[in-house]
Amino acid sequence: MVRPGLRVRSIRRVYRRAPSGRVVIHFEEKRPGKPICSNCGKPLGGVPKLKHVELRKLSKSKKRPNRPYGGTLCSTCLSRLITRAVLREAH
Structure with a gap:
């Protein structure tokens, strides 16, 4: 389970493929327009x-x-x- 601070939609979820082939979720703050x-x-x-x-x-x-x-x-x-x-x- 992800920690509670990252369970919000104000933080962007970026899917990255690790060298092992596994897909990992990285959390990044959204950049302003x-x-x-x-x-x-x-x-x-x-x-x-x-x-x-x-x-x-x-x-x-x-x-x-x-x-x-x-x-x-x-x-x-x-x-x-x-x-x-x-x-x-x-x-």
Whole structure:
């Protein structure tokens, strides 16, 4: 029987074939998905794909791009947002 801490589905089960031919289950933590833009859903560039524990060790400048809405919006959506704001202000 597997120990209770590994009997959860939040831990990924990976099947490996041992040199003896026996199939063994290895337990690995699931890796987080790529951060995505909150507007269009496109993967964000410049944002690391790390677990929260690993992300906590990085400095703020390494966690996200240093621009308004960095780490939340992609560069395309940000430029559209700024353009819309300027046009709205002009009217």
